[in-house]
Amino acid sequence: MTAAGRALNGVLDVLPASVIRRAARRYLGGATVGEAVAVARSLAAAGMPATLAVVGEAAATPEYAGRHLRELLAVTDAVSGTDLDVRLGVKLTGLGLAFDPQLASTHLCSIAEAAAAAGCVVEVDMEQARYVDQTLDAVRAARRTLPNVQAVVQAELYRTAADVRALIADRIPARVVKGAYKEGPAHAYGRPEVIRDSYLDVVGQFLKAGLHVGVATHDEYLIFHVQRLAEQAGVSADAYEFQMLKGIKEQLRAALVGSGHPVRVTVNFGADAHKWSLRRLKENPEIVRHMLTSIR
Ligand SMILES: Cc1cc2nc3c(=O)[nH]c(=O)nc-3n(C[C@H](O)[C@H](O)[C@H](O)COP(=O)(O)OP(=O)(O)OC[C@H]3O[C@@H](n4cnc5c(N)ncnc54)[C@H](O)[C@@H]3O)c2cc1C
Known part of the structure; x- marks a missing residue:
């Protein structure tokens, strides 16, 4: 991973979980089947x-x-x-x-x-x-x-x-x-x-x-x-x-x-989507960059 990638990951470590959760929402379908089916409906x-x-x-x-x-x-x-x-x-x-x-x-x-x-x-x-x-x-x-x-x-x-x-x-x-x-x-x-x-x-x-x-x-x-x-x-x-x-x-x-x-x-x-996605996010500095630009 590049130095820039490591720096972006460092940012993830200090951001409040609520902020990360809000940004990760764009990439996830929620915690429950009901939420995921609602996302499937809006995509449909x-x-x-x-x-x-x-x-x-x-x-x-x-x-x-x-x-x-x-x-x-x-x-x-x-x-x-x-x-x-x-x-x-x-x-x-x-x-x-x-x-x-x-x-x-x-x-x-x-x-x-x-x-x-x-x-x-x-x-x-x-x-x-x-x-x-x-x-x-x-x-x-x-x-x-x-x-x-x-x-x-x-x-x-x-x-x-x-x-x-x-x-x-x-x-x-x-x-x-x-x-x-x-x-x-x-x-x-x-x-x-x-x-x-x-x-x-x-x-x-x-x-x-x-x-x-x-x-x-x-x-x-x-x-x-x-x-x-x-x-x-x-x-x-x-x-x-x-x-x-x-x-x-x-x-x-x-x-x-x-x-x-x-x-x-x-x-x-x-239920584990947030923890899982945080791990995946850390593997891909490009997504972290996307996430940080989506935090307002
Ligand atoms: C629907 C789907 C199912 C998959 N299933 C499997 C599987 O069963 N087994 C497996 O080994 N792999 C799976 N993958 C992952 C796949 O193997 C690649 O690791 C992943 O798709 C990145 O490769 P890419 O073809 O998108 O090209 P890349 O060159 O990696 O990506 C092209 C561009 O897309 C953007 N991008 C790509 N991935 C992301 C991301 N996660 N977040 C933000 N931006 C991104 C970036 O801007 C990047 O520059 C799946 C991928 C998709 C889309």
């Missing part, structure tokens, strides 16, 4: 469906994993019977992947069943490189009976090209991300331009295969080139969707919606 009114994601820690005990399962089931309950187009973002570590992959897989199936009944897709987030095999296995296992479960792939990983070929062969749609976990040269490309090339290649593969792809990025370069790729592939607007996090690049988001591109917004929420 502006032409954008949502992905709701309950933030939390990696589960270290079956009790924590069970609690997280119940939080996710509460989301499916809340959207069931509504006309909202809502997806669920699920992290398998929250459901016990680190200590019991079978438990996480079973919990994923419970969530996917409830989500299917509520008309929702479940996107299984991709986490650290050491979990990729288990995560893709859990997606495949769930999809034997629950086709509403979808995968995520990280463009930065060397292995992703092969994973994408296998997902396409199995007709599994996916969200594409750069990758958030700083994996290092044992697993991942480090140069931003290579990660971008990999990203565009992966999106192109899904479009060519006629499989729905979530283009999850705020990178203008990628957003520009994915539009070109979609035009060149001659696909309709329901073949892909841009996905962004709440509060980020809102003007670009609105412009995309205005020109007919589908855009879904991920809304992170939960």
Whole structure:
């Protein structure tokens, strides 16, 4: 982290929690399911469906994993019977992947069943490189009976090209991300331009295969080139969707919606959302800068 980044983080340490909470609100969907669903409603009114994601820690005990399962089931309950187009973002570590992959897989199936009944897709987030095999296995296992479960792939990983070929062969749609976990040269490309090339290649593969792809990025370069790729592939607007996090690049988001591109917004929420977001904020000095300029 640069000296400027460290200085910005130092500012976060001394600002009153209430001020930080107010500024972080722009990026979060509140503490409760009700608040998150209200955010999803207001996004829907502006032409954008949502992905709701309950933030939390990696589960270290079956009790924590069970609690997280119940939080996710509460989301499916809340959207069931509504006309909202809502997806669920699920992290398998929250459901016990680190200590019991079978438990996480079973919990994923419970969530996917409830989500299917509520008309929702479940996107299984991709986490650290050491979990990729288990995560893709859990997606495949769930999809034997629950086709509403979808995968995520990280463009930065060397292995992703092969994973994408296998997902396409199995007709599994996916969200594409750069990758958030700083994996290092044992697993991942480090140069931003290579990660971008990999990203565009992966999106192109899904479009060519006629499989729905979530283009999850705020990178203008990628957003520009994915539009070109979609035009060149001659696909309709329901073949892909841009996905962004709440509060980020809102003007670009609105412009995309205005020109007919589908855009879904991920809304992170939960009782621990504030603590969690503070940690994430500290990892990204750019967001801290955004936050500080939004404090008046
Ligand atoms: C909807 C969604 C789902 C995701 N799911 C996963 C996942 O399952 N697994 C995973 O490893 N990663 C996930 N990520 C994170 C992803 O891997 C990247 O770490 C993150 O999106 C930053 O990369 P970028 O493509 O936006 O490009 P960048 O080059 O990092 O960002 C482009 C510009 O966008 C702005 N920006 C980007 N991120 C932020 C932010 N958080 N706050 C404020 N401004 C920002 C900055 O202005 C930056 O200059 C997800 C991202 C999104 C948008």
